[in-house]
Amino acid sequence: MxxxxxxxxxxxxxxxxxxxxxxxxxxxxxxxxxxxxxxxxxxxxxxxxxxxxxxxxxDKRRLFLAILTDASQSLMATACRALDEHLPEGAQITTVPQLEKAFTALAIDLGTSIVGSADYAAGFALVAQERLRTPTTEDDIATVVVEEAFAKRIADFVDAGLLDTDNPRLAADHFFALTILLAYNRQPVPANPAPDKVRQSMIDGAHAFIRAYATR
Amino acid sequence: MxxxxxxxxxxxxxxxxxxxxxxxxxxxxxxxxxxxxxxxxxxxxxxxxxxxxxxxxxDKRRLFLAILTDASQSLMATACRALDEHLPEGAQITTVPQLEKAFTALAIDLGTSIVGSADYAAGFALVAQERLRTPTTEDDIATVVVEEAFAKRIADFVDAGLLDTDNPRLAADHFFALTILLAYNRQPVPANPAPDKVRQSMIDGAHAFIRAYATR
DNA sequence: CGCACACTACACCGTGCAGTGTAGTAGCTG
DNA sequence: CAGCTACTACACTGCACGGTGTAGTGTGCG
Structure with missing residues (x-):
């Protein structure tokens, strides 16, 4: 079956x-x-x-860890793909509106990935569950890598004069906070998707980010 | 003893x-x-x-619920106090820098409350834990009330011409995301406080919020 | 004094569950 | 055919834990 x-x-x-x-x-x-x-x-x-x-x-523990690394890899792959798709190296992005468009698309892509697939939510939820319990917390999901990569892109846009910050890593954190983190916090369980709301959250978050970090 | x-x-x-x-x-x-x-x-x-x-x-369940309502009330009280202290009704705030100062102070106050007292973190963590498990999810912490109140203040500042948004509720969400949510996500366990880092997170978050939402 | 109360210490039950051991079955390979 | 692999069904152990019942202790009060 x-x-x-x-x-x-x-x-x-x-x-x-x-x-x-x-x-x-x-x-x-x-x-x-x-x-x-x-x-x-x-x-x-x-x-x-x-x-x-x-x-x-x-072992139950090892099964759990297998799930964790599985979800982590899946998340990493998704995020990197989305990053390369919406913010490719060869930057044809020259204006702030174009940038907002790209960031919005990225956010929506990531956001719907969260809601659609259980992998990401699983990573989040399970790490959150276990972060408290296991003293050996180096099974952490490697969000860091993605965020570093994203920070790198932001730095590029800073150099290009589109964004304005002296701390790209912080800007990346703020982007994630305004989009994924907020959306996830509003709806951790991937049961009732409400994709429109997530989509709107992403648009709003990306917009706020641009307003905060675009050059003026 | x-x-x-x-x-x-x-x-x-x-x-x-x-x-x-x-x-x-x-x-x-x-x-x-x-x-x-x-x-x-x-x-x-x-x-x-x-x-x-x-x-x-x-009952274990009822003990848990008691903790939840306890933490919820404590959180509410703390947040409302902080709100009234840093953004009092009689608004002597007339410039954007003053507003940023007040928002930053509010964020720091809330942030250190999180780190310092276990109550808030408890509320967050326990709700997060249980939100997944209990189908009867109306034991939710009443963050809503605080956020509504905060949104109200934001609306006042919009009317005063200091902030610029047509959705104060969303702005409030973004403020919380940039400050508390991000800080909490970086460090859920209230074990190793690192108050300086939290403080800096709050300053950065409030700054980004002002950049995003202040009139220009 | 006796009574009530708040609490402790402790024994106890039932159950659910992690983890194991084993016998048996289906399919593939030589 | 035998033998191997992959798997299932099932019985079973040991333990941890939720929850209860009870006898005993100290304290305040009439």
């Missing part, structure tokens, strides 16, 4: 099931919290025997 | 213990997550017998 093989029938095992387990566990963990989800529930959700879950991941 | 009676010895019971239990439970819940804290641990933390905890609150 679930495992519609993209490959015909060669090897629907292993990777396929691994993915299913990760997805099921991620959804359950995000929705109910790690502690309240039993491994039986995970197994049931993935339509897999509990024993298989343990054979694959060995 | 702990119960140093502010009143000499009249009645150190009841309310005193209730407070102790709430405080201990709040700290533990925030730091480790509700599910991972046993009622025995709460009792031990409050230096009280487990039975007393149950006699007072009846």
């Amino acid at each position: 679930s495992t519609v093989g993209t490959e015909k029938s060669v090897r629907e095992g292993s990777l396929e099931k691994r993915k299913a387990i990760l997805a099921a566990a991620r959804d359950l963990f995000v929705r109910q919290g790690v502690d309240r989800v039993s491994m039986d529930a995970v197994a049931a959700g993935a339509e897999v025997s509990k024993r298989t879950v343990y054979d694959y991941f060995g | 702990s119960t140093v009676g502010t009143e000499k010895s009249v009645r150190e019971g009841s309310l005193e213990k209730r407070k102790a239990i709430l405080a201990a439970a709040r700290d533990l819940f925030v730091r480790q997550g509700v599910d991972r804290v046993s009622m025995d641990a709460v009792a031990a933390g409050a230096e009280v017998s487990k039975r007393t905890v149950y006699d007072y609150f009846g």
